[in-house]
Amino acid sequence: MEYLTVKESAKKWGLSIRAVQQLCEQGRIPGIQKFGKSWAIPAEAEKPEGVRSRNGENTGSQASSSQESLLIDTxxxxxxxxxxxxxxxxxxxxxxxxxxxxxxxxxxxxxxxxxxxxxxxxxxxxxxxxxxxxxxxxxxxxxxxxxxxxxxxxxxxxxxxxxxxxxxxxxxxxxxxxxxxxxxxxxxxxxxxxxxxxxxxxxxxxxxxxxxxxxxxxxxxxxxxxxxxxxxxxxxxxxxxxxxxxxxxxxxxxxxxxxxxxxxxxxxxxxxxxxxxxxxxxxxxxxxxxxxxxxxxxxxxxxxxxxxxxxxxxxxxxxxxxxxxxxxxxxxxxxxxxxxxDVADDLTTTEFAIAMLAARGWTNQEIANHLKISPNTVKRYLATAREKLHVSRRQDLKKYMLQ
CATH class of the missing domain: 1.25.40.10 (Tetratricopeptide repeat domain)
Structure with missing residues (x-):
């Protein structure tokens, strides 16, 4: 489920931030969750009935007066x-x-x-x-x-x-x-x-x-x-x-x-x-x-x-x-x-590391020297990676690798 902040909900409903906070405290918004002092409001939640918008109030960019007075203190x-x-x-x-x-x-x-x-x-x-x-x-x-x-x-x-x-x-x-x-x-x-x-x-x-x-x-x-x-x-x-x-x-x-x-x-x-x-x-x-x-x-x-x-x-x-x-x-x-x-999510970390080096143009021998394993072992890892990713060519691995 996606959530909105109090500020985002206030802008969406045309209410003040304080009004939305009060609605949260009163339990009038279904599905809300509280994390510390912050409220998370379901994105699909509708404005509670009987709550009137405050025309002309710029709730989308307005912070509480206490927050506005603060500067970043490192x-x-x-x-x-x-x-x-x-x-x-x-x-x-x-x-x-x-x-x-x-x-x-x-x-x-x-x-x-x-x-x-x-x-x-x-x-x-x-x-x-x-x-x-x-x-x-x-x-x-x-x-x-x-x-x-x-x-x-x-x-x-x-x-x-x-x-x-x-x-x-x-x-x-x-x-x-x-x-x-x-x-x-x-x-x-x-x-x-x-x-x-x-x-x-x-x-x-x-x-x-x-x-x-x-x-x-x-x-x-x-x-x-x-x-x-x-x-x-x-x-x-x-x-x-x-x-x-x-x-x-x-x-x-x-x-x-x-x-x-x-x-x-x-x-x-x-x-x-x-x-x-x-x-x-x-x-x-x-x-x-x-x-x-x-x-x-x-x-x-x-x-x-x-x-x-x-x-x-x-x-x-x-x-x-x-x-x-x-x-x-x-x-x-x-x-x-x-x-x-489509960065790969079903390779082991070793398979991913070897496939990524191969996708960057490393030869099997270079990969083998780097990882202190045999070229045949590298070849087996790459074959498994290609099978899991449903690709047949070495160069096709790049699509599933990190930059």
Whole structure:
């Protein structure tokens, strides 16, 4: 079932936001659900009988007076991402935060980045409508992506719309946030591999608004965009520069930067450099179990997890792959219908990795050397993949692969 936010329903029915909130509190709208302080209203719900529209009120863009008075405060904006901590001391960094909102949001981040989607959802939903805008933005982002892993696509979409509404309210009050808002919208398209914007906002126009940890993550998004545009050398140059300038001290963002470098170097067939970066990502992630990013990016890493992580850390590899299956299933439910692409959903992760390399022009021998298996084994995997996808030619695999 699809849901609307209170703001969207208010616009649809010609009511004030306050009036719709009151209808929700009174239980007069069938099928509504409450997540934290926010209401989710079924998209097909009709305006309750006896409720009169308020003519001339611009409910579609009006926020509550308390929200309008707020500006984005970065104190509680992804505080864990913005914490420089030594690998192995993530929970200590959270414990050192003052008891209250900042620590609570940081725990939601930890649950998400350590692959604990259920706990991330439960923690984040408490703050979806919080008066602190930094906390609200963080909660919406965590709640949306954690629900992708749980297959709760309507909830994920609702949270992304709540995120957009929260940023829009800030833009109304502070026009200088407009570029940051455009970046967030673009970032959603990039990270979900949806149709790309023609141009991303220039980094210099919004990076100064962000704390250093989220600034590093914004660079990751920019580099990911360039990767999708097949500008691999430019993308990896941006990543290498960011890491050289000290972004490594923010482990969560640095993990994602290293993963983009792996993707770029694999696309350039520079396997040794790709291996170096996947090991760096693992060095940062493993001590605190921050494995979500590796699971999310598995299909884009060109079999590097199979080649490097699986032989040395087989049990950790299994847990990463379980994240891959969960996240990719939810991701495809958003990506495939919007793009019209048919990214494969019935291949094992090894079959997918080998098929993706083959679709990119790698020979069986190159794939075999990379994964340390025989060319005949590669051939068997590809035959199974083609059979599952009902294609007969190697080049036809590309239709079902990630970019």
């Amino acid at each position: 104190e509680n904006l992804m505080p864990l991402m913005n914490s420089p901590f030594q690998p192995g001391h993530c929970l200590e960094a959270i414990a050192a935060m003052p008891t209250g909102l900042k620590r609570d949001i940081a725990m939601a981040e930890y649950y998400y980045f350590s692959g604990q989607a259920e706990k991330a959802v439960q923690q984040a939903k408490l703050f979806l409508d919080h008066e602190d805008q930094g906390a609200q933005l963080s909660a919406c982002l965590i709640y949306a992506y954690a629900n992708l892993s749980l297959g709760e696509i309507p909830r994920a979409r609702l949270a992304l719309r709540e995120l957009d509404a929260a940023i829009s309210s800030a833009v109304e009050k502070k026009p200088q946030f407009r570029t940051a808002a455009a970046f967030v919208a673009s970032a959603a398209a990039v990270l979900l591999h949806l149709p790309l914007p023609d141009k991303m906002p220039e980094a210099k126009s919004f990076l100064g608004l962000l704390p250093l940890g989220t600034r590093a993550f914004a660079i990751y998004v920019q580099a990911h965009y360039l990767y999708l545009k097949e500008e691999y050398a430019v993308s990896v140059g941006m990543v290498e520069a960011a890491l050289a300038m000290g972004m490594e001290k923010y482990p969560i963002s640095a993990i994602y930067l290293h993963l983009i470098a792996v993707m770029d170097y694999m696309s350039l067939k520079q396997m040794e450099r790709a291996k170096k970066h996947v090991l760096e990502a693992w060095r940062l992630a493993r001590p605190d179990d921050l494995i979500e990013g590796l699971g999310e990016h598995h299909g884009l890493l060109g079999g590097m997890l199979e080649a490097v992580i699986k032989p040395e850390w087989p049990e950790d590899f299994k847990r990463i792959i379980s994240i891959t299956y969960r996240f990719s299933a939810g991701w495809r439910k958003v990506h495939n219908p919007i793009t019209g692409h």
